[in-house]
Amino acid sequence: MRQKKLYKALETVASQKFNSEKEFLIEILDQIVDNFQIHITGGRLWQLNVLHERYDLLYQTGNVEKIDSSFVLRLKENPIFEKMSNERTILANETNHYLIEKGIFRYSASGVGDKKKVKDKRFYEYIFAVNSEEVNEDLFYSLNIVATILTSKINENRNKDSQREINIDIDEAKKLQKSILPEHELFFNGYSLFGVTIPAKTMSGDFFDYLNFGSESDRLGIIVGDAASKGISAAAEAMYITGAIRMAVNFEIKISALLNKLNKIINKIFSDDRFTTLFYGEISNDEKGLFLYGNAGHNSPIFYSVEKKEVKYLASTGPLLGPAPNSKYKTDSINIEIGDVLVIYSDGIVEAADKNFDFYEEDRLENIIKSNYHLSAKELALKILDDVYKFSSNGVYTDDKTVVVVKRIGNTNS
DSSP states (O other): OHHHHHHHHHHHHHTSOOSSHHHHHHHHHHHHHHTOSSOEEEEEEEEEETTTTEEEEEEEEESSOOOOTTOEEEGGGOTHHHHHHHHSEEEEEOOOHHHHHTTOOEEEEEEEEEEEEETTEEEEEEEEEEEESOOSHHHHHHHHHHHHHHHHHHHHHHHGGGOOOOHHHHHHHHHHHHHHSOOSEEEETTEEEEEEEEOSSSSOSEEEEEEEESTTSOEEEEEEEEESSOHHHHHHHHHHHHHHHHHHHTTTOOHHHHHHHHHHHHHHHSOTTOOEEEEEEEEOSOTTOEEEEEEESOOOOEEEETTTTEEEEOOOSBOOBSSOTTOOOOOEEEEOOTTOEEEEEOHHHHTOBOTTOOBOHHHHHHHHHHHHTTSOHHHHHHHHHHHHHHHTTTOSOOOOEEEEEEEEOSOTTO
8 A cells, every 4th residue: 555655646746747857757766865755865866878888877865975976887897787677676785885985785776767788688777776774675665666657657758759549449449348347246155246447548457357266166256456557558457467367266276376476477578667456355155254365555455344343454465566576475364244344446446536636535435334334235336436426526636446345145055
């Protein structure tokens, strides 16, 4: 969730107009150091010099000792840049004596932009290097988000003049996406489900699906995901991921293994500026209502227990899919009793904004669930959407919206 908010904050800054690519990158670095709460005290922007096979210092900022502006990082003296080309973000011990003298003891950097060929190898156009009080996994994933959105915006600006929308292709793609979405309502082993996706544009990067599998079709997989950005490219990624999961569940592998494999595939298949959040859960004929799930950086679904009158958020069990190929994912579980409700949603729900750009947020969604848990899955889903649209009726920011409601209405053997 924190990564998602960082993405949204960066996207807001990046959507402004800049006179040059350099100005854009510098503004983002300044914002990261000055405003975003990710414990970064200083940073440097390096630019690849293909001719001289090195990185030149383009800009530096923050409360750290400054490096001489003529200092360069030669590719042959820094093999870690080759590793960065494969893994994008690197956290490592600094080995350059000059940088160590400047108080830089840990290397925290991420590749940005296209990869340019230098002799027989490829290197990122830019490198974002930062100083932080906490060089850890959190910083690693945050830098991946920074690099992803910067690369996306750079590519978007470079391709702006050549982008054309071909209406016939869009219509065909829209029909294809609609054809693979499941029916809204489903009843399975004493559970009632209702889901809906509403695109912000012609096509949606949000997606959901129901997957019936198992030796006796006694398990149901529930997918809710959000491919970054909007429109055709996000929709294409969403369709690919849904298809990959449909194939994978037939092998009945564990959820953690499924997410690990899916993350590597997305990292390999899609460009550096793409990532996806995904929630995947499974219900079965288990009498105690066991619900297994994995959450790859998606908004935390809200679970309401009727007996306990309590709300639980199903937090992430791993990071976003795509940016880091070696990320690890875990599986968690809850028990869904009769009458309990689980609401899975995308950020288009909680980040719907009114005319003052105030967000709908999780607290309001939670209150709607607690006040209307007695409704059917379909009625509750439509109630949520109605409230979101009333709240944001005069707002200007729109995003794809997805909500899936799962309600246990009887015993699994009924």
